[in-house]
Amino acid sequence: xxxxxxxxxxxxxxxxxxxxxxxxxxxxxxxxxxxxxxxxxxxxxxxxxxxxxxxxxxxxxxxxxxxxxxxxxxxxxxxxxxxxxxxxxxxxxxxxxxxxxxxxxxxxxxxxxxxxxxxxxxxxxxxxxxxxxxxxxxxxxxxxxxxxxxxxxxxxxxxxxxxxxxxxxxxxxxxxxxxxxxxxxxxxxxxxxxxxxxxxxxxxxxxxxxxxxxxxxxxxxxxxxxxxxxxxxxxxxxxxxxxxxxxxxxxxxxxxxxxxxxxxxxxxxxxxxxxxxxxxxxxxxxxxxxxxxxxxxxxxxxxxxxxxxxxxxxxxxxxxxxxxxxxxxxxxxxxxxxxxxxxxxxxxxxxxxxxxxxxxxxxxxxxxxxxxxxxxxxxxxxxxxxxxxxxxxxxxxxxxxxxxxxxxxxxxxxxxxxxxxx
Ligand code: LLP
Numbered sequence: 001x002x003x004x005x006x007x008x009x010x011x012x013x014x015x016x017x018x019x020x021x022x023x024x025x026x027x028x029x030x031x032x033x034x035x036x037x038x039x040x041x042x043x044x045x046x047x048x049x050x051x052x053x054x055x056x057x058x059x060x061x062x063x064x065x066x067x068x069x070x071x072x073x074x075x076x077x078x079x080x081x082x083x084x085x086x087x088x089x090x091x092x093x094x095x096x097x098x099x100x101x102x103x104x105x106x107x108x109x110x111x112x113x114x115x116x117x118x119x120x121x122x123x124x125x126x127x128x129x130x131x132x133x134x135x136x137x138x139x140x141x142x143x144x145x146x147x148x149x150x151x152x153x154x155x156x157x158x159x160x161x162x163x164x165x166x167x168x169x170x171x172x173x174x175x176x177x178x179x180x181x182x183x184x185x186x187x188x189x190x191x192x193x194x195x196x197x198x199x200x201x202x203x204x205x206x207x208x209x210x211x212x213x214x215x216x217x218x219x220x221x222x223x224x225x226x227x228x229x230x231x232x233x234x235x236x237x238x239x240x241x242x243x244x245x246x247x248x249x250x251x252x253x254x255x256x257x258x259x260x261x262x263x264x265x266x267x268x269x270x271x272x273x274x275x276x277x278x279x280x281x282x283x284x285x286x287x288x289x290x291x292x293x294x295x296x297x298x299x300x301x302x303x304x305x306x307x308x309x310x311x312x313x314x315x316x317x318x319x320x321x322x323x324x325x326x327x328x329x330x331x332x333x334x335x336x337x338x339x340x341x342x343x344x345x346x347x348x349x350x351x352x353x354x355x356x357x358x359x360x361x362x363x364x365x366x367x368x369x370x371x372x373x374x375x376x377x378x379x380x381x382x383x384x385x386x387x388x389x390x391x392x393x394x395x396x397x398x399x400x401x402x403x404x405x406x407x408x409x410x411x412x413x414x415x416x417x418x419x420x421x422x
Contacts, residue, residue: 002281003033004366006327011366015395018286018325022364025388025399027288028305030375031366032062032400034070034393036282041074044274047256051270054120056100058238058275059085061372066391066400067279068092077120079238079273083110090117100235100271102149102199104129104170108136115142121271122146123197123235125172130185137190147195147235148182150175152216156201156209156239159316165200165213172198178220182229193229195268196220199237202276205249207258210239214262221266234263235271242280244369245319252277276372283371285310285387286325289363290342299337301359306341307348308381310367310374314347322350325364328357339365343382375401385409 003014011018013031021031045055056077059068063085068078069092077098078089089099101114102123111133114122124130124146137144151172154165164171173181178196185191200213214236221231236259241249263270287305294300312318322339334355341348350367359365378386388403 001039002036003039004036004284004368009327011323011325011327013284013392013397016392016397018284018366019364021390021392021397022286022288022325025390026403027286027364028303028309028387029403030283030285030370030387030389031397032064032067032279032283032371032389032391034391037067037070037279037371038074040278040282041071041076044252044272044277045075047252048270048272051260051264052268053270053272054098055272055274056098057278058273059089060376061275062279062283062374063088063376064389064391064400065092066398068094070391071278077271079275083113086110086114086117086119096120100273102197102273106133108132111136111144112140115140115144120145121194121233121235123149124185125149127173127181127184130181130188130191134185134188134190142190143192144190145192145194146185147193147197147233148173148178148185149197149199149235150178150217150220152198152200152213154200154209154213154216156204157206158201158203158239158241161316162202163200164202165198165209175216175220179223179227182224183227186229193231195231195233195235195271196224197235197237197271199235199273200239202239203241204239205241205247207250207254210236210255211258211262214259218262218266221263221268231266231268233269233271234266235273236263238273238275238277240274240277242276242369242372245321278372280369280372283369283374285320285367285370285374287365287367289359289361289365291361292337292359298353299335301337301339301356303339303341303350303365305350305367305387306343306382306384307345307350308343308379308384309341309387310350310370311377311379312370312373313350315377320350320370321368322354322356323366323368324357324359325366332357343384380409383409 081103149172
């Protein structure tokens with residue numbers, strides 16, 4: 001459920017007309033709803049009420065400081081994958097002891113920063129990584145609390161580019177090697193083993209792969225305990241899918257049942273890293289129609305937003321529902337159109353043969369479910385400035401990231417001395 005609804009013939013974000021925000025901020029822009037963010041976080045964490053658990057919001061999904069702070073105020077922890085994300089989480093008020101650090105390529109300076117901050121856990125993805133972490137921790141006189149991310153060799157049944165739990169993927173250590181890897185890591189200075197971590201992919205709409213992965217984690221925890229390791233935490237990653245196209249995937253309650261069935265009675269702290277589920281449907285990308293063009297075979301609706309602003313359709317064949325900001329009248333005849341951006345490649349297509357009500361230049365449209373992996377994946381391709389982000393709360397809104405000027409964008413480039421005008 002989200003708080004973007006038609007009222008009086010117009011799409012609202014909570015108690016504000018999106019058309020009014022568009023007038024003030026200009027298009028395109030991302031718009032997030034505080035009430036929706038809060039609701040999603042509460043529904044997810046509520047599914048684990050009474051369970052020793054820590055919900056670490058996956059900052060990569062949407063790393064705006066205001067979004068993180070909204071969640072921090074509800075008690076969220078954070079899952080981060082770079083020093084930059086770690087700094088964001090800390091700055092937004094998430095205590096270090098609620099932060100886990102994931103990712104296959106952590107560098108020594110990032111490890112050092114995280115150790116100095118005193119984070120909850122490193123999710124270590126390889127043997128070379130744990131050796132470097134040990135060196136860094138020993139040098140700083142710190143202890144790194146770790147879980148190894150285990151690759152359970154499970155098919156998450158999601159898009160290949162966001163599937164991470166198969167043996168062929170770059171993630172985690174092979175589950176078959178876990179005994180040896182834990183035994184060797186336990187000997188390393190500066191390392192204290194705490195748990196087992198798994199994350200098999202994103203936008204999972206079927207619970208079975210989760211169940212398979214969690215059962216594997218359970219077996220590993222029992223085995224590692226028999227081998228003398230004090231396993232007190234399991235990190236189950238993120239990945240629970242959201243509705244994009246009207247099909248409703250299983251929700252947090254059913255996911256919790258699967259997780260607790262496998263791992264509920266191990267006496268471990270359960271750590272979760274949801275990203276998309278929290279922010280995905282809490283955000284829209286609002287854009288304006290520039291032209292409507294009849295091609296030889298298709299009709300094209302050309303928007304002022306493009307693939308550089310929202311890359312999911314181009315990169316993952318992602319589907320985003322597109323709504324007109326003015327509520328279409330019941331009798332309006334829909335027409336199949338291609339919805340495209342101004343970028344100079346055919347990949348810059350948001351939707352093909354999508355049934356839309358008639359639109360004209362200057363009409364506003366909203367891409368739904370754009371709160372996760374939208375603004376964070378934007379680029380300035382075609383020298384298009386990053387689009388601003390707006391956060392709504394009730395009848396208030398604030399620009400939480402401004403649209404940079406073209407001057408600022410150009411100013412990032414520097415002339416080498418030999419090209420300077422004499
Ligand atoms: N934990 C780890 C270790 C991850 O790699 C991810 C996502 C998450 C948690 C959060 O997963 P979520 O709950 O959001 O599914 N850009 C792609 C999604 C990439 C996901 C990367 N890892 C997209 O737009 O679909």
